[in-house]
Amino acid sequence: MSDRLKDFKIEFQNTGVDCQRFCYAARAREFQVEAIQRLEALQTKASALKTEMVTVGDESSANQLLSLEEMLQALIYELQMWVAFKDADPHAAWTALIGAQSAARTAMQAHDIADHLDAYIERLYALEKLLFPPQMFMSVGIIIKQSTCSICGHEYGECDHLKGKAYMGQMCTRLIEESELWESSIVSDPANKHCRILTFSDGDSTRDLMTWRPIPSVQDEEE
Ligand SMILES: [Zn+2]
Structure with a gap:
């Protein structure tokens, strides 16, 4: 060293x-x-x-x-x-x-x-x-049609690099170039916690799920 x-x-x-x-x-x-x-x-x-x-x-x-x-x-x-x-x-x-x-x-x-x-x-x-209060998340299932390796740029799986492993100071990730949406669902334990539900509506009012504050509707703002 x-x-x-x-x-x-x-x-x-x-x-x-x-x-x-x-x-x-x-x-x-x-x-x-x-x-x-x-x-x-x-x-x-x-x-x-x-x-x-x-x-x-x-x-x-x-x-x-x-x-x-x-x-x-x-x-x-x-x-x-x-x-x-x-x-x-x-x-x-x-x-x-x-x-x-x-x-x-x-x-x-x-x-x-x-x-x-x-x-x-x-x-x-x-x-x-x-x-934080319990959050609700969206999980999307996709079919990967084309993806490349972030280290060498070849098609992912064709080279020897593995995602989540470091190579010469760089983390290998799988870059998704082309995909198709398969399904989306609401989950409590998601892969990506950035993908969360921000608001919810119960009848007439919509609230911010984080702060619980009511979100003014477009109609309220016009009045
Ligand atoms: Zn590679």
Whole structure:
């Protein structure tokens, strides 16, 4: 392992501990915003170092840096969630929390230096249950007609790359180029928690499912 990666990991560790201090509802907004800025600056540094590792063909270091970038992203999202609650925007808070869960999972997939993240991910799931009302989700079933590999651009399945695995600091994903909608359904445990139902109607009134506030109808607004 290069000395620069070793030094970066120490900086990551120290900044991470400093910034996690603000991952609570009670902490003041200005410190949370400041922590986000510190983490973003460190993320820029990680990505520059990763580019260097890719240039010299050091795949293990590149994947470790990808994992560190994603861990930083998870913390950034978590802090953004707390800030969004303070700004009375629970929809943005939800989007940030789901982003944090997904970044933490990607960090674990990228390299085993993130093997210790299980407890953090459990915490993010607990926050989902404690801070938000139960959500309803839409799940879409599609038939994939054409998809490509994000690493090499070949048709997915024709190359040796596997989605959810890291290659030289880059996560492999299956890019869907062409698909057909098969079915859609309402589910409580979806693959994609961004895909949720925002409002519901009971007879005359429509409400925001997150805040419970009535949503004025077009007719009300005209009056
Ligand atoms: Zn490929």
